Amino acid sequence: MKRLFITLGALLATLTAIGLFFTNIVMFIKKKSDQAILYRELSEGRFTMEEYHQFNKKNIRIPSPFGYDIHGWFTKANLEKKFIIISHGVTMNKINSIKYMKLFLSRGWNVIIYDQRRHGQSGGNTTSYGHYEKFDLQAVVNWVKKQYGEDATIGIHGESMGAVTALLYAGMIEDGADFYIADCPFSDFKEQLQYRLKKEFKLPSFLVLPVANFFLKLRDGYRIEEVSPIAVIKKIKSPILFIHSEKDDYILPEMTQKLYESKEGPKKLFLAVNGNHAYSFADNKEDYEAAIDEFLAEIE
Structure with a gap:
């Protein structure tokens, strides 16, 4: 015994x-430090320090439903009520989103980039890969609507965990954005x-x-099973552009393919030829921008 x-x-x-x-x-x-992310983005030519300082970034702080502040930057392109919210991936912060901010600013969209919980300047004790992050994204969307009206046009761009966050938010009862761009998400956390x-x-x-x-x-x-975009994808009625690199071996492109095939209603798929995980834009810039332009033209 x-x-x-x-x-x-x-x-x-x-x-x-x-x-x-x-x-x-x-x-x-x-997590990666601000300095490491800034150095990588500068050294790989995403933007220059001159651009970094010249962006007309307004600091914003949005209360999270979990009791901390969500920190971000709001940059205006014009007075139109068109907004893109950009959600970064795990270990990153809003500096990683500047390249996408540039892309949408040049197309006339006002842009909000923010730090996910426990990343950058935002509060939060843990990373949950979209489970709690989706409620912070909801708070950012609600902030835009409160500031600029319920009739504002809102799109959400997410990369990696940010894409999962966007899809989980979209699958909630309140689907508050007009369209989504999901760049290299996983389809199911357990898988x-x-x-x-x-x-x-x-x-x-x-x-x-x-x-x-x-x-x-x-x-x-x-629980792990609660973080599953594939489980909610059929609830999402708004248009989605799915993006993934064919060479991604961190989150396999088959996951995005599965999400695309399961999505009902308006959708588009762009599989980038080059690039590792989260490098579809960096290594396929012209094709990436063309896919964005085609998608926006189709849904507007």
Whole structure:
């Protein structure tokens, strides 16, 4: 009997260690610094320091429903009531969104870029890959409508986790934007974790994920299965432009293909020939912009 208790105790300790280790990685994923992101964007030619300082950026702070402030920049292109909200990916911040801000400003759209929770200057203790982030995005959309009227035209562009956030928001009961551009999202968090566990850690997901799921619910209040754009995609009636690089091996392009095929109503798909994860725009600039222009022309 004593040996049984020792064995059970060792098993419980092992499972606890696995659960804590994995959820620490998920909840507190290491972020890139402002300086590192700025250096990368400058060195890769997204914009210059002169442009960075000359952008007429207005600092905005929007209350999150979770008790912290969402920090962002609002840049006006004109007086029209046309707005693009840009949501960045995990480990990034709003500096990463400046390249997209430039793209839409040049097309006459007023632009809001903001820091997702626990990133940049925004508050929040954990990263939830769109689960809690979708409510912050809702707060940003509501801020635009409160400031500029319910008749404002609003589009949302998201990259990676930002694209997941946009799709999860769009799948809520209140679908508050007129269109969405989803650049390299995963279709299902569980499938993405299974893929990354196999690729990075060589671990069997059927052993790790049930334990991790229990601890994630215990520590951060949600389950892995609740972060699933594919589960809500049929609810989204607004037009969506799906974008993914064919060479992306971090989030596979098949995930975007699956979302595109499942989406009902207005939709468009652009698969970029070049680029790794989140590099569809950087490595296919002309084709990316053409896909944006075609999509906007079709839905306007």
